[in-house]
Amino acid sequence: MYEPEGSRFFREIMRKMLRDMERLERALEDHMAELMEMERIFEERERESRSRRSSPLYTVIDKERELLLIFDVPEVEEGTLEITLLEDRVIVEGRVDKRKVERALGRAARHVERVRGEYVFPFKLDPHMAKVERKGSKVYVRVPKQP
Amino acid sequence: MEVYEEEIGDFFFREHSRLGRPKFMIVGLPDVGLVGKIATEHIVRSLKLSYKAEVDSYSLLPPVAVARGGEVLAPIRIYGSGDVAALIADIALSPRSAVPLSLAIVEYARIRGIEYLLGLTGAVNFERAEMTKPGVHWVASSEEASRLASGLPEARRVEEGYIVGPYAILLKESVRRRVHSLVLLADSFLDIPDPEAAVVLVSAVSQIIGVEIPVDRLLEEGELIKIRLKELMKDQKSALARMGKGYELHAPLSY
Numbered sequence: 001m002y003e004p005e006g007s008r009f010f011r012e013i014m015r016k017m018l019r020d021m022e023r024l025e026r027a028l029e030d031h032m033a034e035l036m037e038m039e040r041i042f043e044e045r046e047r048e049s050r051s052r053r054s055s056p057l058y059t060v061i062d063k064e065r066e067l068l069l070i071f072d073v074p075e076v077e078e079g080t081l082e083i084t085l086l087e088d089r090v091i092v093e094g095r096v097d098k099r100k101v102e103r104a105l106g107r108a109a110r111h112v113e114r115v116r117g118e119y120v121f122p123f124k125l126d127p128h129m130a131k132v133e134r135k136g137s138k139v140y141v142r143v144p145k146q147p
Numbered sequence: 148m149e150v151y152e153e154e155i156g157d158f159f160f161r162e163h164s165r166l167g168r169p170k171f172m173i174v175g176l177p178d179v180g181l182v183g184k185i186a187t188e189h190i191v192r193s194l195k196l197s198y199k200a201e202v203d204s205y206s207l208l209p210p211v212a213v214a215r216g217g218e219v220l221a222p223i224r225i226y227g228s229g230d231v232a233a234l235i236a237d238i239a240l241s242p243r244s245a246v247p248l249s250l251a252i253v254e255y256a257r258i259r260g261i262e263y264l265l266g267l268t269g270a271v272n273f274e275r276a277e278m279t280k281p282g283v284h285w286v287a288s289s290e291e292a293s294r295l296a297s298g299l300p301e302a303r304r305v306e307e308g309y310i311v312g313p314y315a316i317l318l319k320e321s322v323r324r325r326v327h328s329l330v331l332l333a334d335s336f337l338d339i340p341d342p343e344a345a346v347v348l349v350s351a352v353s354q355i356i357g358v359e360i361p362v363d364r365l366l367e368e369g370e371l372i373k374i375r376l377k378e379l380m381k382d383q384k385s386a387l388a389r390m391g392k393g394y395e396l397h398a399p400l401s402y
Contacts, residue, residue, distance in 0.1 A: 034241050037385055038209070045378075057339050057380055061273050070276060072339045074370040075377075104374035137370050138339075140276065 048112065056092060056117040067143045069119055074137035075101050076115050083139060085127035090141050092117045153258060155251040157207050162200040166225065169232040170262045171356055174252060176236050176245075176313045177383045179269035179392075180335035181376050184235060185345035186267045189365045190352060191233050196226035202234065202251075207244040213237055223248070231356055232261065239382035240313060242390045249316035257326050263292060264321065264328040265355065266314045267348045269335030271395060281334035281344045283351050286310065288321035288328040295329050295355050302331070302351060309394045312387065329355075337392075338384045340376045342369035 048054045056076075061068040069090065073081065076094035084091040093116045101112075123146050131142040151162040175187025190196070201221030213220040222238040240248065256264050270284060283302040287293035296302055310318065314330050321328035331351050333344035346362045353360040365372075 030243055033389065034243060037389070041382060041385070057377055059336050059338050061276065063273070068276065070336070070339065072373060074373045100371070101374055104371040137373065 052111060052113040053116050054096075054112045054114075056115050058117055058119060060119070065145055067121070067145060069141040069143070071117055071139040071141070072137055073115055073117075073139060075104075075112075076137075081134070081139070083132050083141070085130050085132070085141075087124050087127065089118055089120045090130075090143075092139055153255060155254045155258075156247045158202060158204045158248060158251040160200055160202050160225070160251075160255050162225075164197070164199055166199045166227050166232060166259065167229075168260050169227055170230040171232065172225075172256055172261045172264050173231070173233040173352060174264055174266045174314075174317065175233065176248075176266075176268070177239055177379060178312050178314065179271055179337055179387070180339060180341035180344055181380055181383065182269035182333050182335045182341050182344045182348060183267035184379075185340065185342050185365070185372060185376070186348040186352070187233050187235050189345065189349055189362070190231075190360060191226045191235065193349075193360045193364075194228060194231060194358065196228045196231065196233055198224060199227045199232065200225040202248075204244065204247070207247055209238065211238055231358070237379075239379060239386050241386050245313040245386075245390060246316050249313045250320050253317060253320040253324055253326050253328070257324050262327060263295060264317065264326060265295075265352060266317050266328060266330035267345075267352070268312075268314050268330065268332055269337075269341060269344055270332035271337045272334035275334050275336050275341075275344075278334060281341075281347050283347050284332045284334075286318060286330045286332070288318050288326065292321075292327040292329040296331075298354055299351050305332070311392050311395045312390050337387075338380060340373045340380050342366070342372050 056071050056073045058069060058071045061070070071092045073092065073094060075096050077097035081092070081094035093114065095114055096112050121143065125143055129144050133140045153160045173187050173190060175183040177184050198220070202223040202225065203221040208222060211222045213222055223234065223236045225232055225234050227233065234252065253264070272278070272281070275281065283299065284305050285296045285299070285302050286305045287296060296304070318328055318330055331348055333347045335341040335344040342365055346365055349360050349362050349365065
């Protein structure tokens with residue numbers, strides 16, 4: 001079917017405009033997600049500063065027969081670390097070694113008194129079956145998976 | 148004072164003192180286990196590299212200035228001396244900034260006639276907890292770059308898998324622009340700073356550039372480094388997830 005040159009040109013421009021708008025929409029969505037994430041981090045830090053308690057870094061490794069949780073607590077004072085294993089969670093808590101933190105961060109260090117981390121397991125467990133081990137600044141919690 | 152300035156995309160590179168024409172530029176961006184950042188900072192300190200240039204973007208990076216010793220610094224900086232330059236970043240890189248930054252680094256290396264880019268980073272290894280010495284793996288953008296790795300008998304070439312994040316872009320763009328880039332990856336924890344993994348990368352870089360870099364201090368100060376980098380790790384962890392790091396975990400690198 002015959003289509004005038006002008007109409008083809010117009011349709012091409014419209015298509016390009018739609019593509020550009022979709023691209024812009026995606027960029028805006030990414031930007032919004034980034035802003036929301038920054039806000040979340042800000043609120044979390046504010047909450048931690050107010051409560052003088054910070055959360056430790058941790059990683060979860062899903063192994064064939066067990067779940068391995070590693071908490072890293074280099075700022076916790078020797079001998080103050082408590083690990084509590086419950087049916088559905090593990091809680092790691094300790095007092096901050098202020099001298100060590102000040103050595104690392106100088107005067108910029110936040111006034112945090114305690115470190116407290118909690119991980120909720122995706123299943124119920126028998127706390128006696130879990131193995132806890134401390135190596136350097138890391139706490140390894142090995143939990144056998146349910147059959 | 149004459150200042151050399153280059154604008155690449157949304158980033159500007161402003162040299163405050165002459166960078167010269169270094170043979171190697173080490174790139175230590177925050178990524179898995181902050182391994183590259185820890186290793187590169189150690190190299191800067193050990194080789195007493197001096198501050199040469201700032202890298203910044205007012206549209207892609209958060210409005211951050213680093214105050215150190217009465218000086219105002221950009222959050223991304225280049226240090227250098229003789230044949231070696233090193234780029235480090237003090238802030239987490241969002242997916243929106245990681246891609247243009249990697250593109251800009253490759254283009255800057257090309258314009259400045261830097262012979263090799265040495266990217267340092269971590270590779271998530273779920274057996275990391277059981278390892279006493281993490282392994283080193285490598286990916287090169289060219290035959291010439293891969294020759295650098297031939298002097299590393301313990302390092303293995305990555306045969307298959309996904310690399311996600313700033314180093315993926317650095318490698319792809321290096322291929323396109325014919326820049327010789329070698330990315331070294333050490334087995335690492337994903338979201339816990341890993342100074343032990345940084346040690347193996349420092350040793351590898353030391354062999355490549357032919358300069359001895361002691362690592363004792365890095366091992367001794369491991370815990371202090373981790374305290375210092377805890378918050379950056381939290382920021383970067385969330386960025387890694389948004390960058391699609393899940394692909395890397397889904398199909399881990401094989402060597």
